[in-house]
Amino acid sequence: MDERDWLILHILYEKRNITKTGQTLFISQPALTTRLRQIEDEVGAKLIYRSGKGIHFTPQGEYLAKSSKEMLTRIQEIKDRITNMHEGVRGTLRIAATHYMTKYKLPRLLKLFKTNYPQMEFKVNTVWSKEVLNLVNTQEAHIGFMRGEYSWPDERKLLFEETMCIASKEPVVIQSLPKLPRISYRTDESVQLLIDSWWRENFTVPPSISMEVDRLDTCKDMVENGHGYAIMGSMILHKTDDVYKIVIRDKNNQPVMRRTWMIYQKESLSINAVRAFVDFSDTIDYLEL
Template identity: 50%
Template sequence: MDDRDWQILHLLHSQKNITKTAQLLFLTQPALTKRLMQIEAEFGVKIVNRGIKGVHFTPEGELLAKRAGQLLTTIREIKEEVSNLQQSVAGTLRLGVSNFFAKYKLPTLLKLFNEQYPLVDFQVETGLSRDVLHKVYNRDVHIGFVRGEYSWPDQKKLLFVEKVLLVSKTEMDLAQLPDLPRVDYETDQMFKALVDNWWAENYTKPPLISMKVDRGDTCKEMVRSGLGYAILPSMFVSDAPNLYKRELLTSENTPVLRNTWMFYHEESLEKNVVKAFVQFMEGIDFEDSEAISGS
């Protein structure tokens, strides 16, 4: 068994699919299957059974997959500690990033950081903010970028604040909103609750959801085509000057806002690469949207 074999077990256990695991490891499916059979022969046990819905790990396979995850974590930590002893900013920086931040902010940030610290590699995992929060809490990543007011017990930094907007192709009368078609998109529960609370403060009728799409960008394009209005964070439509936008206001007549945070554990600053990145982020002015967007 080598590192690659343990990685195969760990990834296959998370994906439950031979084809997808092979793609992620840049292997052919037959090559992965052959290697899996060799691992089974080495331990003398059946590790997985194949079914219509993917692979299912045997009890022995579950144990090996669990140990694989533990071993890979230990190897990663050893490499980070050795790199840290060299007093250089080098190694792999593991980031958990919300989908929006990953698309609109992260590429330029990583480019700027890499120009200062060319020996740093990046491992980036994207997802909804609640998933990112889970990853940083469990130390699967060094730093998490999260949108919304999630509870976090350790170190955090507010990066920027967005207004929440009503967006449509043409000007709209707020009084008629419950009877007009709305385009919704898949988002985290925190933002959904923010919008639902605003709606409950202003209307007794539920919204008329005419369409639900998977992403905010898709939602914006549906609005651009005149298929309904949407409620979106302001940065989603910063590049859409021809759309009608109206700030949502609370019952106290203040803007409804959405914050974006950087979360991390204090102890992770003992790693040179994490400390350097946190210091780098503290020097970023997110008000300078042109510089951060890379436009």
Template identity: 50%
Template structure:
């Protein structure tokens, strides 16, 4: 068994599909199938069996998949430790971030990081904020940037806070909102619950949804073109000239904020004198 074999088991367990696993690993299906048989022969067990909905893992296969994840993590950590025993900080910083942050915030942060550590390269995984905790738990990333607090129990810090506002091309008032077209957008459940709570505390009727779009950037464009109003974090509008804004508050009059968190995986990252120290690979 070598590192490539452990990777095959890990990806196969994640994909539960021979074709997708072969595509992910850039190998042919016959080569993958032959290697799986060799792994099974080496351990003397049946690792997978085919069902009507793809492949399934036997109990022995489940155990090997868990071992594969641990083996790959341990191997990566050993490489990171050896690389960073030198005087220069080098290697690849693995970053997990939401689509919005990857487009608008992460490039500037990585640029500043690169100025200080020129020998570091980056691997940025763009994913929904709610899924970054899984990347952190499995130590697939060195650092995760999330737009909401999903209960990560490791180290985490507030990167910044953005007040939430009603954004519209034309001047409107709060009492107008139920009768105006609202531009909704797909977001995580925590942020949606925050907005729904605010709405229900202020209005007895549901909003009039004029359209629903996939991403904040699209929502922003719709607002700029006067197609409705939206309830969005203020930082979305930093580069926009004039947009009418009404900042929303809770019942106590406190501004409602969307927090962006920087979260760290267990064990492989530490904070020293206010600076995050990564083990890179």
């Protein structure tokens, strides 16, 4: 079995569907079915069977599929080590980052880094902060950019912090918020907890949610067009002059803060590209990116 075979098993275990697996891997359904049979012949065991409800794995198939992630990670580690044996900084840096970082910070950051190290390439995975932790922990990503307060046992660096604030098209009074239309958005668990905790400290009734949107930047657009208020970090409102902002404060009258971190595993610094990126990051003012 080669790397492609392990990848097939990994995706098939996630999708539980031949057609969707083929689409993900850009393999025709007949070619994928043929390759699965060849893998079964190679290992000497039946791996999957079909029913009216889709694909099911035999015990042998279950074992191989669950091993596929470990095998793919190990193969990538070997490739990293081989690349690292060359002089200089080259290869592919794998990054996991939140949507905010991917949209507003990473494009400029990676451009600056590549100017210094033109032989570098990047693979960026945009996920929620909790998934950033998982990807760096399993070494599927070398570097992670996450927002909020999550426990991380290895190396991390604080990149910047921002105040949480009430954003609205027209001036509002905090005490009147429960009666005003609020725009909510999907966000990381830690940020939602931060907002909910502040609300409970100040009000005994739930907010009046008028809209629920998928992204923070969509929420910002709705606020700018006067559809309600929202509670969000101040960074996304940078250079937005036509929106009123009120910094929210905790029970000790301290501003409620949201922090953004870069995380990585200390052992990954043995990879030239990772060490170069971490060192380069120390020279960057993330607030000005």
